[in-house]
Amino acid sequence: MxxxxxxxxxxxxxxxxxxxxxxxxxxxxxxxxxxxxxxxxxxxxxxxxxxxxxxxxxxxxxxxxxxxxxxxxxxxxxxxxxxxxxxxxIKTVDGVEDMLSALRTKACVASSTQMQFLPKKLERTKLAQHFGDGVYSGDMVQNGKPAPDLFLFAAKQMGGDAENSIVIEDSVNGVRGGKAAGMYTIGFTGGSHCFEGHAESLKAAGADVILPSHSALLEWLAANTNTLS
CATH class of the missing domain: 1.10.150 (DNA polymerase; domain 1)
Incomplete structure (x- = not known):
């Protein structure tokens, strides 16, 4: 656990x-x-x-x-x-607000979106409150995804370590970056862009587990972590 x-x-x-x-x-x-x-x-x-x-x-x-x-x-x-x-x-992925509200552990964002746009997205969707200053862009590192740099940078800034970090990614390149960073990486398929075969692509890229929704993520966290209490 x-x-x-x-x-x-x-x-x-x-x-x-x-x-x-x-x-x-x-x-x-x-x-x-x-x-x-x-x-x-x-x-x-x-x-x-x-x-x-x-x-x-x-x-x-x-x-x-x-x-x-x-x-x-x-x-x-x-x-x-x-x-x-x-x-x-712009809209949130179904169930994300309930999932984030249930977390009782540190959480951050690591995105390829440029920093001039990333915070605005989170503010518009009212998700910024869950992350504070823990918002990191590929602009901040020399090599973006699929390199591990962004994930390692985010963990360092948050005071975490790779062995006790969990990455949630919806892309092949993101999964590759998470695994290259030595982190447990969840392949997420709850977005509207996940076409047929997407889960298989994430698994082939190295995802440790595939989850189809934020409700499924909550269930997985309850069973495998103490992040909800």
Whole structure:
């Protein structure tokens, strides 16, 4: 049993049901360039990558498949529209408020979202109160997900250690980062973006257990930790 472990949550797709918005806009740009991709493949390959890596890979995919150089203006227009939609449509993942309210141990956020946007998301959804200053972005480390740097940085800042930290991640790259950090890593499939085969992808990436909802996470925590008392 874990003794008062540090809980490290990804943001998009775990706390906030926003990944589906990102994906819809990214697929729109791909389709406009005549590119169709397998959604499950795209999610596994791209989701949660550090921002510079993600951009290079996305632009590279369009160049490879369509022979088109996506301009900086086109890329920024996609990101701006995505941010507008998230601001207007943002909502939490079902059950997250009850789960966070039940925790009686340290908890923080470790997300690939840039720091200029990450706190705003948590404030808009009224989740910021659960984390205080424990909000960490890939901007803060040299190597973002799937490298372990962000998780190790978050644990150090929170006064925790890898052996007694639990990562909750919805992406293949996030799971790989959590495991590389030496942390117990839960694959979470409660977001709207979790297409068929998502659980299998997370398991193949090394997730120690797969949980489909925050109510299931609460049950798991009750059985395997003392985080609720």
């Amino acid at each position: 874990f003794d008062k472990p540090l809980m490290i949550f990804d943001c998009d797709g775990v706390l906030i049901d926003s990944e589906i918005i990102y994906l819809e806009e990214e697929f729109r740009v791909l389709t406009s360039n005549g590119i169709e991709v397998d959604k499950a493949w795209f999610v596994a390959e791209f989701m949660a990558l550090a921002q510079p890596l993600w951009k290079d890979k996305f632009v590279g995919l369009i160049k490879e498949r369509a022979g088109v150089d996506l301009t900086e203006d086109e890329f920024e227009a996609m990101k701006a529209l995505t941010r507008e939609r998230i601001a207007a449509e």
